[in-house]
């Protein structure tokens with residue numbers, strides 16, 4: 363079974379000790395590709411090293427994560443532009459707004475998001491959105507940007523049904539991960555009502571491990587647990603979920 367892991371920070375130093383075994387477990391579990399979101403200039407080297415070591419399997423994005431947006435964000439965006447000119451990336455990500463950790467740089471977060479949406483347009487790429495406690499603020503920027511060709515994923519979607527429907531209406535997919543397996547995750551009110559055509563799988567590894575690994579380090583080989591939960595809600599076989607989500611992800615790559 364071919365699974366596409368659409369969001370994993372496998373370059374994280376938490377994987378340094380058993381990187382090869384962790385990747386072997388993922389490939390054994392049926393994971394065909396692992397898409398890697400970038401955070402800031404400090405994560406690019408380790409991410410690109412993996413992309414070069416596993417060129418068909420570990421595919422990099424480039425972008426500035428909202429939690430890393432500071433006064434000097436324009437320097438970071440310049441670095442992204444330099445990389446876009448010389449290397450191949452599947453998407454601009456992860457980018458967006460985060461009002462959960464720190465609101466100090468909210469104005470800069472908004473500006474950085476809009477500038478990176480413009481980069482996506484220029485390079486004909488989709489965007490991988492990180493939006494935490496900021497769904498409607500993110501939607502407002504997407505609507506202000508008004509680019510009907512802009513597509514992507516609301517990564518680690520954990521919002522309400524209304525929010526899910528809005529994301530879908532804007533042409534975006536929902537990235538579903540370990541939170542789907544949490545008793546208090548809230549996605550039981552959402553996923554049964556959203557078509558499988560709108561979902562993709564992700565772990566956000568090393569974070570947000572699904573039950574029964576909740577609280578431990580997460581890794582791509584756990585994706586079938588998330589897929590099974592979605593299959594339960596949609597009352598279908600897990601193979602259907604894997605097939606659909608892989609199709610949806612591949613369509614983004616064009």
Ligand SMILES: [Zn+2]
Nearest residue numbers: 369399456566
């Ligand atoms: Zn992430």
